[in-house]
Amino acid sequence: MQATQSETAPALRYLDPAQVRAFRTEDGRVRVTIEGERSVIAPRFLRAFPLNDPERYISIREQEPNGKEIGLLRNWQRMDREQRDIVQAELDRRYLYAIIQGIVTVQNLFGVVICELETDRGMRQVTFRDMRDNVIYLGESRVLLTDAEGNRYDIPDLGALDRRSRALLSSML
DSSP states (O other): OOOOGGGSOOOOOEEOGGGEEEEEOTTSOEEEEETTTEEEESOEEEESSTTTOTTTEEEEEOOTTTOOEEEEEESGGGSOHHHHHHHHHHHHHHTOEEEEEEEEEEEEETTEEEEEEEETTEEEEEEEESGGGGEEEOSSSOEEEEOTTSOEEEESOGGGSOHHHHHHHHHHO
């Protein structure tokens, strides 16, 4: 049985930075205009490969509830500085995460892990639930943790942690 047009996946659409204009409206909201085509109020910017190649492609999507992808913006660093700063600010807001530099304390209370972490954003007290479901191993020495509130914590190199921190991390996992 052959798939019909509506059953096939939509084709990827690549957007050239010259076609895209990002700006803020008078009330401070972000807006994107695709040259000669459409304007999108409050677009969402998502990294196509947020962990492995975060700067390569940026997906521009309509706002919820639909969230339909408009296209993949490639070479977005070629946008003029003001537009690039707007896109970068939106990405930074969406992908805010801290880098763990050390683990100070770990308490396991009835399946909930409470940690005090030293991060690049200062000391943080963090609660983790269901550790197995909230740990992503990215290669042999990188780990990404997600806390109970959805915040992300990156350990880019397990070997860079001090011995005590590595032991505490092992007790968490």
